Amino acid sequence: MFFDDRYLSDEQRQMRETCRRYVEKVVIPFIAQNRTREWDMDPDARLAPQLLEEADAAGLRALGVPERFGGVEVEPDRAAQTFAIIATELARGDSGLADKLVQNWKISVLISRFAPEHLQEHWFTRYMAEPQFLMAHCLTEPRGASDRWLPYSSPEVNMDTTAVLEADTWVINGRKQFISNGYDASLYVVYANTDDSKPMATGTSSFLVGRDTPGLSVTRCNETIGGRFMNNGEIVFDDVRVPAENLLVRDSALAQASIYFRPGKVLVAAKSLGIGLGAYEETVKFVHERVQGGRVLIQHQAVASRLADMATRLEAVTTLLRHAALAVDEASGEADVLCNMVKVFASNEVVEVCRHAMELHGGYGAMLEVGIEKYMRDALINLHSDGTTDVSNFKIVKAMFPATSGAYAG
Numbered sequence: 001m002f003f004d005d006r007y008l009s010d011e012q013r014q015m016r017e018t019c020r021r022y023v024e025k026v027v028i029p030f031i032a033q034n035r036t037r038e039w040d041m042d043p044d045a046r047l048a049p050q051l052l053e054e055a056d057a058a059g060l061r062a063l064g065v066p067e068r069f070g071g072v073e074v075e076p077d078r079a080a081q082t083f084a085i086i087a088t089e090l091a092r093g094d095s096g097l098a099d100k101l102v103q104n105w106k107i108s109v110l111i112s113r114f115a116p117e118h119l120q121e122h123w124f125t126r127y128m129a130e131p132q133f134l135m136a137h138c139l140t141e142p143r144g145a146s147d148r149w150l151p152y153s154s155p156e157v158n159m160d161t162t163a164v165l166e167a168d169t170w171v172i173n174g175r176k177q178f179i180s181n182g183y184d185a186s187l188y189v190v191y192a193n194t195d196d197s198k199p200m201a202t203g204t205s206s207f208l209v210g211r212d213t214p215g216l217s218v219t220r221c222n223e224t225i226g227g228r229f230m231n232n233g234e235i236v237f238d239d240v241r242v243p244a245e246n247l248l249v250r251d252s253a254l255a256q257a258s259i260y261f262r263p264g265k266v267l268v269a270a271k272s273l274g275i276g277l278g279a280y281e282e283t284v285k286f287v288h289e290r291v292q293g294g295r296v297l298i299q300h301q302a303v304a305s306r307l308a309d310m311a312t313r314l315e316a317v318t319t320l321l322r323h324a325a326l327a328v329d330e331a332s333g334e335a336d337v338l339c340n341m342v343k344v345f346a347s348n349e350v351v352e353v354c355r356h357a358m359e360l361h362g363g364y365g366a367m368l369e370v371g372i373e374k375y376m377r378d379a380l381i382n383l384h385s386d387g388t389t390d391v392s393n394f395k396i397v398k399a400m401f402p403a404t405s406g407a408y409a410g
């Protein structure tokens with residue numbers, strides 16, 4: 001059950017074991033011994049540096065970085081599946097930590113695909129040398145993100161952030177919000193409008209912007225309900241000047257980012273699954289230990305029924321996740337639909353799994369020092385990630401019934 005070994009290649013099995021060892025030895029004990037630490041209002045004081053250092057030592061930060069820079073390249077025809085397996089394992093330990101690393105992997109893939117060689121060398125060399133080095137992907141702005149996910153073909157929904165070419169320098173102005181790793185990233189991929197006469201899909205470009213570039217300021221760390229070991233931030237760009245070579249993709253950046261968005265949805269689903277598995281495993285232990293009515297809880301039929309429901313939902317998520325990740329790896333025409341389906345399905349099902357976990361833990365389910373409530377908070381974060389449930393559902397129907405579905409989905 002749940003990513004059964006028989007579906008894994010030797011490389012995937014080995015990577016999963018490495019990740020599982022790290023999660024069991026480092027992540028789970030840290031979370032259990034530091035229940036209040038995610039609520040420290042100093043974002044720098046939350047996750048101990050040791051967690052990223054140990055992830056680095058296990059090779060987990062280097063996924064997606066080309067081998068010539070010391071990275072770990074996964075089997076290309078299984079990449080989405082492998083990333084999904086590792087993200088599931090990490091989120092089983094802590095979903096905020098998984099968020100941190102998943103952003104790094106996705107942006108590493110983007111950079112290796114679009115950045116010129118000398119910039120790859122510059123940034124990957126730094127990345128490999130600094131275990132605390134994080135990367136962030138800046139799309140969302142205060143005016144909202146759903147219009148960008150759909151994306152509507154109308155100039156008024158274009159990005160407010162602009163980039164203007166002056167001689168050989170791009171000048172970026174704007175504000176990005178709700179950005180994963182935004183508070184503590186060293187490198188940002190920034191999306192900006194470069195041609196206001198065109199709709200967003202054909203007038204948006206992407207840029208590499210180092211944190212220490214003059215004019216870039218991180219204005220806040222957002223305090224979120226879950227995934228709190230990832231520091232979500234807001235970034236302002238005030239006449240930020242970057243050389244022309246920092247342009248990753250001109251005008252069609254959103255379309256080209258599908259190498260990022262499709263696996264991105266698979267990874268959101270994988271993080272949901274990891275959270276659900278963590279909640280399920282804790283609940284299995286609890287119902288075998290806690291006695292009520294003279295019997296351990298599992299011997300009560302209502303408890304057994306909830307446990308069966310949790311396991312069934314997780315198995316269904318696993319199966320759809322494997323199917324969607326395979327479709328990405330095979331570049332199947334169904335990949336887009338399946339990625340949206342699994343993102344929606346996994347996030348909703350895992351909220352239900354966590355609700356059962358809380359219910360089966362009784363009062364302990366609500367106690368900070370027990371940690372079951374954390375699974376629920378972490379699961380809730382994934383409902384809107386990479387597009388809200390409703391927006392993702394629009395995309396599913398639009399893709400299945402393009403001629404009759406209407407214009408709501410762009």
Ligand SMILES: Cc1cc2nc3c(=O)[nH]c(=O)nc-3n(C[C@H](O)[C@H](O)[C@H](O)COP(=O)(O)OP(=O)(O)OC[C@H]3O[C@@H](n4cnc5c(N)ncnc54)[C@H](O)[C@@H]3O)c2cc1C
Pocket residue numbers: 136137138139140143144145146147149177178179180181224227232381384385386387388389390391408
């Ligand atoms: C923890 C966290 C991490 C994030 N990480 C990143 C990141 O790394 N990079 C990044 O760029 N962004 C990031 N985001 C932003 C995230 O992608 C957006 O919050 C999400 O896509 C929803 O956009 P919004 O918040 O602007 O909501 P809105 O777009 O304002 O949506 C609000 C509500 O209106 C509904 N709605 C919107 N449009 C329509 C429509 N046309 N028809 C019907 N209903 C509609 C939505 O479904 C939703 O229910 C993150 C957000 C959070 C909270």
